[in-house]
């Protein structure tokens with residue numbers, strides 16, 4: 001079996017699956033159960049200064065798909081609501097009992113050097129493997145000048161990171177908030193401040209739904225609500241993009257990335273790793289299914305690696321980064337065309353109506369003698385947009401086939417149709 | 425009660441047990457089941473299921489609305505195509521209609537979407553506080569509909585919606601046709617047929633006159649003269665005969681006659697029970713009869729058919745129900761003689777074994793006997809010629825014994841339309857009758873409006 005162990009920013013772990021700082025890592029009881037279940041590491045639920053935060057009742061809401069499948073969860077919880085002393089005591093004990101697992105402590109204290117100077121030695125004394133700076137909590141904490149508010153200002157990110165590097169010997173992972181326009185600015189700031197790694201994403205500002213009878217958004221507290229932080233499967237595409245943006249940014253070359261956001265299967269994890277992540281963190285999937293899912297993720301990842309001859313994670317880490325580029329460098333001459341496997345087609349007509357109404361009228365519908373319809377691609381009209389393949393309910397039924405156009409690679413910067421093309 | 429069977433014993437089971445035996449064959453979906461099932465629908469375009477529904481209900485749309493928690497919208501979608509969508513949801517042989525065509529009935533897809541069940545769910549939970557359709561301004565036209573079965577009712581509703589006034593002439597005491605008097609009791613339970621009629625009449629402008637029988641106290645000539653148009657939804661009121669001696673002996677009768685009693689019975693414990701029951705035929709009526717007798721507690725139910733299993737009219741699903749209810753099937757046997765006891769009552773039947781010789785059914789020469797306390801004929805309904813006795817009615821062109829119509833349900837006599845089982849178009853199914861009635865109403869409406877414009 002493939003070797004899943006990692007060394008991430010100097011922190012060793014038996015596998016890349018870490019639990020993200022959140023309720024699953026709130027206290028020793030959970031963390032011990034997680035380690036028993038096989039998680040490679042945890043980022044302890046964010047600690048702050050005493051007095052501990054106070055949470056409201058009714059805290060989560062969700063965005064559901066068909067059949068109540070949870071697409072994403074929104075939460076309005078704050079950082080730990082337990083005292084610093086209890087948390088530190090539990091962290092010390094757990095690390096002692098589980099020396100082979102990564103134990104990172106997430107921190108959020110006011111943007112004052114004294115505050116950091118106070119808490120960092122206490123954390124270091126627990127024997128923890130590293131710290132993660134929570135600059136990303138999008139609700140509750142920013143109002144107190146912490147979390148996302150800090151994360152949204154690159155100068156603060158850099159400054160706080162530097163304080164941590166100055167007052168603490170442990171590896172510093174800076175957790176980035178996605179509630180910004182260009183994630184690279186935050187990553188660069190962390191890098192300048194001396195961060196050993198970045199982790200991303202934290203949750204995204206959200207309102208999942210509105211109770212139309214009571215005219216109040218979810219989750220409901222009394223007769224009010226507030227925006228929360230969105231996570232889970234739905235945020236994965238956003239997280240993947242942000243990871244890729246940092247991975248291919250020359251300014252942060254080599255900065256370790258811990259991928260977070262919507263990871264629930266081995267495949268999700270493999271994708272984050274392929275885009276450059278050295279470890280991954282999971283929160284929502286564990287909250288929905290329990291810690292046992294790590295077993296399936298480890299098993300699936302190792303088997304896939306075996307099948308592809310990847311002996312360890314480094315063997316395929318970042319392999320997709322080089323294939324991610326700016327739009328302007330894409331090959332304008334590349335052409336793919338939809339192809340329908342008539343044996344697999346069940347005749348639902350979805351591809352036809354999608355293309356007919358909203359794309360390029362490239363799927364013909366032919367009435368058959370029995371009153372049903374047959375669908376076929378008009379290749380000359382197909383622009384290869386993938387819409388039909390996306391809407392087709394039968395996996396593998398529509399195949400996007402690369403065409404041999406006989407034309408060489410040419411990107412937009414070279415295209416004669418581009419009035420701003422680069423000369424040469 | 426049925427005189428021909430009065431000598432038989434009554435069911436052993438108590439009222440509760442019988443009520444249970446005759447409860448919904450397919451129990452209604454729960455909210456959770458409806459949510460799961462509706463989410464399985466792929467919202468097909470030019471959906472094959474719609475093509476397979478004789479009444480052309482926009483199935484993807486109504487299911488999508490169920491999934492969207494818009495049950496009233498779903499119900500209205502159904503009813504706008506099929507005003508008897510509630511009974512159709514319960515009685516349609518979906519296994520040969522919509523669900524047969526569902527793309528999820530594909531080998532790779534596990535199972536079809538339960539369209540009929542979802543249709544029922546939407547209608548059961550629509551919670552209309554008033555009739556969902558409004559009448560157009562009064563047209564001043566009056567139309568006579570003969571027969572208050574699915575065809576007649578559907579026609580009347582659509583006509584009323586277009587602003588016409590309708591009088592339905594119905595021979596029987598209750599409206600509904602075979603929904604009231606013929607469908608297996610466990611398919612259409614309690615007083616659903618009557619409630620549905622009541623709902624349908626909620627649109628207004630429809631009057632039903634009972635005890636009016638065309639060919640007896642009513643003539644087509646008069647109706648044609650007095651009304652702007654006439655629609656005939658007469659169904660098939662006569663029963664095919666075996667052509668054997670002693671066919672009217674006590675103990676032998678038409679399955680439809682018994683089922684009518686069964687459907688009307690308030691007290692199932694008072695029905696005559698044929699402990700050893702013989703049913704002749706292989707269509708859905710035969711199965712309904714056999715299964716219902718089995719539900720009443722018959723110890724031995726035999727179904728005899730003169731041809732083979734593959735020729736049976738009953739769908740696979742119906743045959744499964746029969747098997748499930750311990751009905752024994754005998755194929756390749758033809759009734760040869762009714763056997764009577766000393767008192768002249770049925771005691772059984774002698775059959776001649778049959779076979780196909782050069783594509784033709786013939787006897788093998790072998791015979792056998794089956795004992796029976798009662799024999800039920802379910803070898804088909806016939807059009808009752810007595811309905812078309814007056815001079816104008818006699819002029820109607822026929823298609824076989826049934827009334828000939830074109831694609832607009834118009835008969836050979838202008839202004840007279842027909843639909844449902846009394847015509848040869850399509851299958852003899854409730855949903856088909858509803859569609860015929862609807863099409864006829866549209867054709868009548870178009871014709872009448874054309875005349876108005878021309879005037």
Ligand SMILES: Cc1cc2nc3c(=O)[nH]c(=O)nc-3n(C[C@H](O)[C@H](O)[C@H](O)COP(=O)(O)OP(=O)(O)OC[C@H]3O[C@@H](n4cnc5c(N)ncnc54)[C@H](O)[C@@H]3O)c2cc1C
Nearest residue numbers: 571573574575595601602637638659844845852853854857
């Ligand atoms: C036992 C049995 C079980 C069936 N089960 C199913 C089933 O499970 N699913 C399904 O889809 N279909 C089933 N069918 C078929 C279905 O019931 C018919 O196709 C449908 O009822 C036809 O509707 P209709 O309006 O044409 O005729 P009918 O329902 O027969 O209605 C005709 C109406 O006209 C009245 N009438 C007749 N003659 C005259 C006259 N001379 N003057 C005035 N009124 C008259 C009758 O009293 C009746 O009310 C079954 C049929 C039978 C016999």
Ligand SMILES: Cc1cc2nc3c(=O)[nH]c(=O)nc-3n(C[C@H](O)[C@H](O)[C@H](O)COP(=O)(O)O)c2cc1C
Nearest residue numbers: 020021022046075134202231232261262282283284
């Ligand atoms: C209820 C809840 C509480 C969270 N609390 C914290 C926190 O205290 N500190 C933090 O850095 N992230 C917190 N997060 C964010 C997660 O660590 C993680 O970044 C995010 O949920 C995305 O990962 P996922 O899609 O696997 O859930 C919280 C998330 C949830 C759902």
Ligand code: SF4
Nearest residue numbers: 345346348349351392
């Ligand atoms: S979407 Fe797929 S299954 Fe449906 S008609 Fe098109 S090719 Fe066939």
Ligand code: SF4
Nearest residue numbers: 465466468473526527
């Ligand atoms: S064919 Fe099946 S899946 Fe498609 S619309 Fe009809 S019920 Fe839905």
Ligand code: SF4
Nearest residue numbers: 477512516521522540
């Ligand atoms: S009316 Fe009958 S055939 Fe049509 S959709 Fe409903 S259940 Fe299916």
